[in-house]
Amino acid sequence: MKSMKRGEMPGYERLRSEVVDRKLCTFCGACVSACLLRHLEWADEPLRREKKAACEECSLCYDACYVPKLQEEEGLLEEEVLGRKRRMEEEPLGIFSRILAAKSKDERILENAQDGGVVSTILKHLFEQKSIDGAIVAGMREGFWEPFPRVAKNFDDVIASARTKFGISPNLMLVRDAVLEEYLDSICIVGLPCHTRALRHMQHTKFELAPAISLTIGLFCRENYEYLPLRNYVEGVLGEGSIAEVRKFSVTEDAMLVFSDKTLSIPITEVKKWVPRHCLLCSDYTNELADISVGCDGSPDGFSTVIVRTERGKSVFAAIEAKGLVETKPADIAAIREIAERKRRKAVQTKKIYDLRSAGLSAEEIATRLGIELETVLHRLEKY
Numbered sequence: 001m002k003s004m005k006r007g008e009m010p011g012y013e014r015l016r017s018e019v020v021d022r023k024l025c026t027f028c029g030a031c032v033s034a035c036l037l038r039h040l041e042w043a044d045e046p047l048r049r050e051k052k053a054a055c056e057e058c059s060l061c062y063d064a065c066y067v068p069k070l071q072e073e074e075g076l077l078e079e080e081v082l083g084r085k086r087r088m089e090e091e092p093l094g095i096f097s098r099i100l101a102a103k104s105k106d107e108r109i110l111e112n113a114q115d116g117g118v119v120s121t122i123l124k125h126l127f128e129q130k131s132i133d134g135a136i137v138a139g140m141r142e143g144f145w146e147p148f149p150r151v152a153k154n155f156d157d158v159i160a161s162a163r164t165k166f167g168i169s170p171n172l173m174l175v176r177d178a179v180l181e182e183y184l185d186s187i188c189i190v191g192l193p194c195h196t197r198a199l200r201h202m203q204h205t206k207f208e209l210a211p212a213i214s215l216t217i218g219l220f221c222r223e224n225y226e227y228l229p230l231r232n233y234v235e236g237v238l239g240e241g242s243i244a245e246v247r248k249f250s251v252t253e254d255a256m257l258v259f260s261d262k263t264l265s266i267p268i269t270e271v272k273k274w275v276p277r278h279c280l281l282c283s284d285y286t287n288e289l290a291d292i293s294v295g296c297d298g299s300p301d302g303f304s305t306v307i308v309r310t311e312r313g314k315s316v317f318a319a320i321e322a323k324g325l326v327e328t329k330p331a332d333i334a335a336i337r338e339i340a341e342r343k344r345r346k347a348v349q350t351k352k353i354y355d356l357r358s359a360g361l362s363a364e365e366i367a368t369r370l371g372i373e374l375e376t377v378l379h380r381l382e383k384y
């Protein structure tokens with residue numbers, strides 16, 4: 001265990017002051033897994049880390065957090081994972097070998113999946129090949145669509161955790177238990193771009209449990225939404241407990257669609273109020289450091305968009321195609337690129353708004369200085 005120099009702030013205090021108190025935490029869960037002494041656990045309502053015992057003089061949780069190193073590691077992690085620097089023309093999608101649309105041919109997957117079921121198809125294939133012994137995914141707490149991390153160990157678990165749950169799932173908190181309690185040594189992580197970045201940082205810093213991770217499937221992500229206001233809205237319209245009857249949530253440019261006995265359309269202006277602060281500052285849309293990225297933008301309804309990136313990703317996806325597990329067609333790369341650029345611009349703009357606010361400017365002054373709508377500034381400042 002890495003020891004601290006005399007007089008240095010213990011790891012947890014440093015994590016708190018540099019990341020948590022500055023509202024930069026993305027709730028990836030890595031710090032919890034890093035505390036091998038189990039002093040750190042996850043607690044709910046509100047979602048937070050909770051320290052169960054006094055710390056030893058160690059810095060494991062701080063070292064596991066990617067946030068303080070975000071700028072320093074920009075570009076470096078990509079080079080490490082993908083073997084070279086990104087070319088200008090690869091902006092803003094990241095390094096890739098293929099982009100395509102794909103749809104599972106497995107009926108059970110199609111009935112249960114969010115889009116084309118590519119994530120579940122890859123997991124099913126990896127379990128059948130015995131190339132993984134577990135996958136860290138986001139399950140659903142008590143059927144109420146609240147995401148929470150779980151370890152899938154077979155195809156039934158994969159099906160039970162399919163579909164998109166909006167809300168924060170600190171998936172990496174389970175790396176510790178998956179390795180040390182369940183003795184898994186070849187794990188696939190399914191996660192959002194923030195999870196993948198955190199995981200790549202853990203691999204880069206040689207976190208001792210990281211060699212157990214054998215593949216990352218990264219979801220696209222424009223933004224996430226807080227679970228509780230979403231649930232309150234749905235139940236306010238459809239009745240208490242009604243969220244358990246929902247079959248699927250999906251988000252378009254104008255609304256969040258809630259598919260239940262009837263389809264509820266929540267205006268996007270309402271939904272935007274539930275975007276957590278850290279998502280307003282996030283610029284990775286296509287999960288640029290994953291082995292394989294999967295989304296739906298850029299593909300026809302019922303298909304998933306797949307970006308194959310690493311050598312490992314290439315061989316897994318090639319095996320799936322060779323076995324005839326998916327139907328494929330071209331994806332609309334220009335559409336994906338446009339959304340990725342928009343997310344980048346938004347992150348830069350939010351950072352400028354927050355910097356100007358810190359410098360003491362009013363919302364009106366910020367809007368004038370940046371030449372943007374006052375409404376936009378006020379929306380971002382709600383989370384300042």
Ligand SMILES: Cc1cc2nc3c(=O)[nH]c(=O)nc-3n(C[C@H](O)[C@H](O)[C@H](O)COP(=O)(O)OP(=O)(O)OC[C@H]3O[C@@H](n4cnc5c(N)ncnc54)[C@H](O)[C@@H]3O)c2cc1C
Pocket residue numbers: 112113114115116117118119120121137138139147161162163164165166167168169171190191192219220221222223224225294295296297304305
């Ligand atoms: C918060 C969020 C935002 C997204 N935003 C976009 C977007 O802007 N554009 C886009 O094209 N796609 C987006 N996606 C991805 C999209 O919703 C689908 O997950 C993707 O198309 C894969 O579909 P599939 O049918 O292959 O997945 P499935 O086979 O249904 O598998 C879905 C996988 O996602 C995991 N998962 C579900 N919820 C979460 C969660 N909250 N955190 C971590 N993992 C989770 C499940 O465990 C499961 O393994 C988003 C996903 C999430 C969770």
Ligand code: SF4
Pocket residue numbers: 010011012013034035036037038039040051054055056057058059060061062
């Ligand atoms: S004991 Fe755990 S919580 Fe405390 S500094 Fe070490 S890793 Fe962090």
Ligand code: SF4
Pocket residue numbers: 015019020024025026027028029030031032064065066067170198
């Ligand atoms: S490791 Fe992840 S969950 Fe922990 S403080 Fe950093 S960002 Fe937050």
Ligand code: SF4
Pocket residue numbers: 026192193194195221222223224278279280282283284
């Ligand atoms: S927008 Fe970024 S920080 Fe927010 S959930 Fe998506 S990847 Fe994570």
